[in-house]
Amino acid sequence: MTGILASFSAIIAGLGTTLLLAVGGFVLGAVIALPLAWARVSSFPALRFLAGGYIEIVRGIPPIVWLFVLYFGLTQFNLQLTSLGAAVLGLGVISSGYIAEIYRAGLSSVPGGQREAAQALSLPLTSSFVHVTAPQALVAVIPLAVAYFIGLLKDSAVASVIGAQDITAMALALSKRSLDGLTVFAIAGAVYLIISFPVAMFGRWLGQKAASRWAVRV
Amino acid sequence: MNVAMQQSTSPPTAAAESRYAAEAQNVTVEFHGHKAVDNVSLGIAKGEVCAIIGPSGSGKSTLLRTFNHLQEPTSGQILINGRPTVPGSRKPKPADLMQLRRTVGMCFQSFNLFPHLTALENIMLAQTKALGRSKDEARERGRHLLERVGLEAKANARPSQCSGGQQQRIAIARALALDPEIMLFDEPTSALDPELGAEVLAVMRELADSGMTMLVVTHEMNFAEDVAEHLVFMADGVIVEQGDPSSVLRSPQQERTQKFLRAVNGR
Amino acid sequence: MGGAGMNTDSWSDLLADLLPGLALSLQLTAAMLAMGLPLGLLMAVGLSQKRKYVSVPTLALVEIGRGIPALVLLYMIYFGLPQAGMSLDAFLSAAVGLAISFASYTSEVFRAGLAAVPHGQREAGHALGLPRTVIFLRVLLPQALKIIVPPLLGWAIIYFQATSLAFALAVPELMSRAYVLATTNFQYLNMLALAAGLYAAISIPLSLLSEHMNRRGSRTATS
Numbered sequence: 107m108t109g110i111l112a113s114f115s116a117i118i119a120g121l122g123t124t125l126l127l128a129v130g131g132f133v134l135g136a137v138i139a140l141p142l143a144w145a146r147v148s149s150f151p152a153l154r155f156l157a158g159g160y161i162e163i164v165r166g167i168p169p170i171v172w173l174f175v176l177y178f179g180l181t182q183f184n185l186q187l188t189s190l191g192a193a194v195l196g197l198g199v200i201s202s203g204y205i206a207e208i209y210r211a212g213l214s215s216v217p218g219g220q221r222e223a224a225q226a227l228s229l230p231l232t233s234s235f236v237h238v239t240a241p242q243a244l245v246a247v248i249p250l251a252v253a254y255f256i257g258l259l260k261d262s263a264v265a266s267v268i269g270a271q272d273i274t275a276m277a278l279a280l281s282k283r284s285l286d287g288l289t290v291f292a293i294a295g296a297v298y299l300i301i302s303f304p305v306a307m308f309g310r311w312l313g314q315k316a317a318s319r320w321a322v323r324v
Numbered sequence: 325m326n327v328a329m330q331q332s333t334s335p336p337t338a339a340a341e342s343r344y345a346a347e348a349q350n351v352t353v354e355f356h357g358h359k360a361v362d363n364v365s366l367g368i369a370k371g372e373v374c375a376i377i378g379p380s381g382s383g384k385s386t387l388l389r390t391f392n393h394l395q396e397p398t399s400g401q402i403l404i405n406g407r408p409t410v411p412g413s414r415k416p417k418p419a420d421l422m423q424l425r426r427t428v429g430m431c432f433q434s435f436n437l438f439p440h441l442t443a444l445e446n447i448m449l450a451q452t453k454a455l456g457r458s459k460d461e462a463r464e465r466g467r468h469l470l471e472r473v474g475l476e477a478k479a480n481a482r483p484s485q486c487s488g489g490q491q492q493r494i495a496i497a498r499a500l501a502l503d504p505e506i507m508l509f510d511e512p513t514s515a516l517d518p519e520l521g522a523e524v525l526a527v528m529r530e531l532a533d534s535g536m537t538m539l540v541v542t543h544e545m546n547f548a549e550d551v552a553e554h555l556v557f558m559a560d561g562v563i564v565e566q567g568d569p570s571s572v573l574r575s576p577q578q579e580r581t582q583k584f585l586r587a588v589n590g591r
Numbered sequence: 592m593g594g595a596g597m598n599t600d601s602w603s604d605l606l607a608d609l610l611p612g613l614a615l616s617l618q619l620t621a622a623m624l625a626m627g628l629p630l631g632l633l634m635a636v637g638l639s640q641k642r643k644y645v646s647v648p649t650l651a652l653v654e655i656g657r658g659i660p661a662l663v664l665l666y667m668i669y670f671g672l673p674q675a676g677m678s679l680d681a682f683l684s685a686a687v688g689l690a691i692s693f694a695s696y697t698s699e700v701f702r703a704g705l706a707a708v709p710h711g712q713r714e715a716g717h718a719l720g721l722p723r724t725v726i727f728l729r730v731l732l733p734q735a736l737k738i739i740v741p742p743l744l745g746w747a748i749i750y751f752q753a754t755s756l757a758f759a760l761a762v763p764e765l766m767s768r769a770y771v772l773a774t775t776n777f778q779y780l781n782m783l784a785l786a787a788g789l790y791a792a793i794s795i796p797l798s799l800l801s802e803h804m805n806r807r808g809s810r811t812a813t814s
Contacts, residue, residue, distance in 0.1 A: 295663050
C-alpha cells in the first residue's frame, strides 16, 4: 500500500508537465486555427485549397513524427529546441488542424438565414460575425473543443518519447526502478483518467452555460 | 391601379424616376444556366403595396431578393428612388450595399431572428452597430416599435420563448428600426398557421396604412386583394399578368393565371 | 530541402531503406485490426445489452480503454505483463495495446451503427424464426455496415498512424527505422520528412475516401 502511494507521488510529479503540454498545445492550436478556419471558409478557392492541404497534412502525419521532426529534424539547421518546447510546438501544430475543423463545424452549424438577416439589416461584416455568427457557433464549438482537449491530454504522452518529464515519462522511469511495471502504468493510466474527469465536467458546465446564455437549441 | 397599367405599357423613362420608390429594370437571375428570373421589369410607386403571387419556383422570391441585393442580378439593374443601386460598375461595394439595405428593409419567411438575443436586443443590434445610434436611443426606439407591433411585454424574451407570429412581428419591428423607406416581405406568413398569420397580416396592414412602400411575396390572396394596390402574378421567371388586384384575381386574362388561381381556390 | 553541403544519399536510396519499416507498420496495423475490430464489435454488443451486469462492466472497460493514453497501454502490456507471468514480444504488445485502444473508441461507432438499423428488421428476423446469431450476422450487421464503414475507416487511419508509438517499444517499424537510420547518417530532417511523407501518402488518400463516403452516405440518408 505504501508502495502504491510512493509510486503515485512519484508519477504525479509529471502532472504539471502533462498539463503544460496539453494546455500549451491547445492554446497554440486554437490560435493558429483561427486564420486557418477563416481561410477554409474563404471565398477564394486558392486559400481554401491551401488551408485544406495544411489540415490534411497535419492530420496525415503521426504526432510522434511531428515531435521528432521538430526536436531532432531541426538540428539539421543547427536549431535545437528543448524537448518541452518542441512538444508544445508539435502538439500546437497538430491541434491547429483539428481545432480549425471544429471552428468550421461551429460556423456551419449557424443557419445561413442568420447571416442573411444580418446583411439585410446592413450590419457591417465584423459586427455580423462578432454579434451574430460567433456566439451561435461557440455553442457548437465548446463541447467539441473540450472533447478534443481531453484527447490531447492523452496524446501529450508521446512527448515523453523526446524527453518531456510528464506523467508517462515519470511512470517509465519508475517502472525501470521498481520492477512492478503493471502497477506503475496502471497508476499512470488512472491519473490520466482522473484528470480527464473534471475537464469533462467543466466542459459540460461551460457548454450548458453557453447554451442557456445564448438560448440556442443544441 | 393606373400605375400598374401604365407600367406594363410604357417603358421606364426619366420621368418615372420620381414616381417609383423601387424599380427592377430587365432583371435576370441565372442559376447554373437556368433563368430563375428572366428579364423582368417591375416598378413600385411610392407608398404602394405591391403583392407578388405565383407557384413555387416561379422566381418571385428571387426577384424580391434582388431589390436589396441579397440576390445579385445576373443582368439588369435595381433603382431605388430613381437611382441605380450599383452606380457605374457591376460589382456593388460593401458601403453601397449597407446604404441600400438601410433604405430597403426585409422580413423573411423563417423570421431569422437572432436566437441568442432577446427581442429588444434583436431590434437594437443594427441600430447601434449599423446606424451608430446610442444604446439608450436604440432601446427607446426598440420599445416604441415593440409597442407598435403589440409585443412590449416580450421585450426581454428570447425568440424561442415567442410564438411564430410573435417572432415575425418582432422581425418586422427589427427591420423598421432602421427607418427604411421600402419594406420587402418574403412569404412572411407561410411558416405560420392561419391564426398566427392573421396577427402578422394585421401588423402589415397597419404598416401599409401608414404609407409604407411594400413589396410582398405571398400566398395570402385575401391580403393581396384587400391591402395591395398592385398585384403581380409570376410563373417560370416572368411576369405573366399584373394590375389591379381585384381584376387580376377575379377576371384573370391569361390562361396560366386562371390555372394557378383555380388550384389555389381548390376548384 | 535540408542537407545543404552534406554528402547526401539519393532520395530513392533513403526511401528504399525505409520501406521495410513501412511494411512492418502495415503488418502491425493489420494485426491491430484483426484483434481490434472483433473486440470493438463485442464491446458494442456488450454496451447495448439491457442486462446491467453486462452493459455496466463493458462501459467501464470502454471508458478505461479510451481514458488511458495508447502509449501507456503499450508500456503496461510490454513492461507490466511479465510481472503477471505473461510475456509478449514488442510487436505483439504493440498490436494488443493498440487493439484495445482502437476497440474502445470504435465500440461506439459499432453501437450507433447497429442502433440505426430499424427495430422492425430484428422483429422480422424473429418472426421468421431465425436464430439470434443469424439475425445479428446476416440481417443487422450488413445493414449497419453502411453507416459504420466511413467512421471506422477514419479510426483505422488514426490507428495506422498510432502504430508509430511502437517506436517506444523498439519495434523496427517505419518511425523507428527512420530514426535509427538518421542516427547513423545524421540526416535527421530528411529521414523524418521521408517517413512523414510515407505516413501522409497512405493516410491522406484514405481520409479523403472516408470523407467522400461520409458525404455520399449522408446524401443517400436524407434523400
